[in-house]
Amino acid sequence: MAQLYFYYSAMNAGKSTSLLQSSYNYRERGMNTLVMTASIDDRYGKGKVASRIGIETEAQVFAAADNLVRIIEAAHRETPLHCVLVDECQFLSKEQVRQLTFIVDKLDIPVLCYGLRTDFQGELFVGSHYLLAWADKLVELKTICHCGRKANMVVRLDGDGKVMCEGEQVAIGGNESYESVCRKHFRESIWD
Numbered sequence: 302m303a304q305l306y307f308y309y310s311a312m313n314a315g316k317s318t319s320l321l322q323s324s325y326n327y328r329e330r331g332m333n334t335l336v337m338t339a340s341i342d343d344r345y346g347k348g349k350v351a352s353r354i355g356i357e358t359e360a361q362v363f364a365a366a367d368n369l370v371r372i373i374e375a376a377h378r379e380t381p382l383h384c385v386l387v388d389e390c391q392f393l394s395k396e397q398v399r400q401l402t403f404i405v406d407k408l409d410i411p412v413l414c415y416g417l418r419t420d421f422q423g424e425l426f427v428g429s430h431y432l433l434a435w436a437d438k439l440v441e442l443k444t445i446c447h448c449g450r451k452a453n454m455v456v457r458l459d460g461d462g463k464v465m466c467e468g469e470q471v472a473i474g475g476n477e478s479y480e481s482v483c484r485k486h487f488r489e490s491i492w493d
């Protein structure tokens with residue numbers, strides 16, 4: 302029985318590296334995978350999943366309005382798929398997470414989703430909300446805060462390195478950066 306997996310973490314925990322390794326493991330055994338990523342993320346150009354340690358692969362880009370069942374079924378008809386891997390899955394809509402459950406339940410193809418749990422204000426992303434609710438397996442990928450504790454939160458920094466408390470959930474084209482921190486340091490930055 303195929304399952305729906307949600308690998309979640311803060312920033313820079315190696316999500317893309319982990320995705321690429323899993324995809325490679327399938328392909329090494331002669332199995333076929335489909336790698337997907339959100340079109341909202343153009344850090345490395347469209348249609349690519351790249352990790353910070355230098356490996357990358359081509360990816361099928363999806364937008365918020367896309368029907369993932371249609372995209373995955375079309376790829377599956379061309380070459381039978383053994384696994385679907387979705388990067389930046391926090392950007393999935395509720396409907397798209399439901400579509401992924403269809404892929405798992407009806408087509409019996411495992412779907413591995415990788416993404417952030419919460420945004421820079423500590424709120425769940427929509428895709429993460431429904432993956433936490435509906436995934437069969439929840440797996441935390443760990444990274445650490447500057448203090449050495451596990452970092453499960455993300456802060457957004459402006460161009461001067463100051464923590465930002467307000468703004469759009471997704472900042473595009475600015476000079477913001479992100480840092481993973483533990484909840485204690487998130488609290489001291491945002492809540493206190």
Ligand SMILES: [Zn+2]
Pocket residue numbers: 446447448449450482483484485486
């Ligand atoms: Zn800390």
